[in-house]
Amino acid sequence: MNLTIQHTFVPHTDPEASLAFYRDALGFEVLNDVGNGTMRWITVGPAGGGTTVVLHPPAVDPGITDDERRTVAEMMAKGTYASLVLATDDVDGAFAAIEATGAEVVQEPADQPYGVRDCAFRDPAGAMVRIQQRA
Template sequence: MDLTLSTCFIAVDDHDRALTFYRDVLGLEVRNDVGFEGMRWVTVGVPSQPDVEIVLEPPLADPGASAADRAAAADLLAKGMLRGVIFRTDDCDATFARISAAGGEVLQEPVDQPYGVRDCAFRDPAGNMLRFSQPRS
């Protein structure tokens, strides 16, 4: 069996703010922007990985979800309790400098980890944690 990753999802509470961050700060390309039943999904991706997409979606992207479930998901997002994404970079320090200069909320400055990477971490505008990892030789 040959499997490849095609899509992952990140919950956002404001697609326009998210786009400014993912497109303008991180340099991801916008591949799709779709609305349905009052919700919006924006697909972005790294230009060098055309087969892998990140969907920026509402906190609970289910048209049948109850108001209570939507509120619970929005609360978790606001607390930064939802999972994020780890990006690989060839220069952690330069990536950190670029994102912090653009106003990214720093969670961790670049540090050498005992598990073989140098990494740093930020929050996106919705509160999701994003890590940027550089393998050490």
């Protein structure tokens, strides 16, 4: 069996702010943008292909309860609902470029005991975006 990851989903609360972060700060290409207003599904990914990220409205499933929607909103606000880990061969350079866009810094580049150097940002909806470089 030969399986690969095609998409991952990260919720947004403001599609334009999320688009600016993933397109302008991270440099991802916009591959698809459907819907309108806050009900947009925006697919972004690295130039040249690979796994894509679908930015989507949170908790839109018609079977979800109001309590579940509140829980999702609370988790997103705390930054505990979604995360994304990216890889680079120059974490310090990536950090400097992304920080220069005004993105919210969670962690400056640091060497980790598990063999990576990484940094972290929070996207506009609260998702943790870690960027790692193997030692």
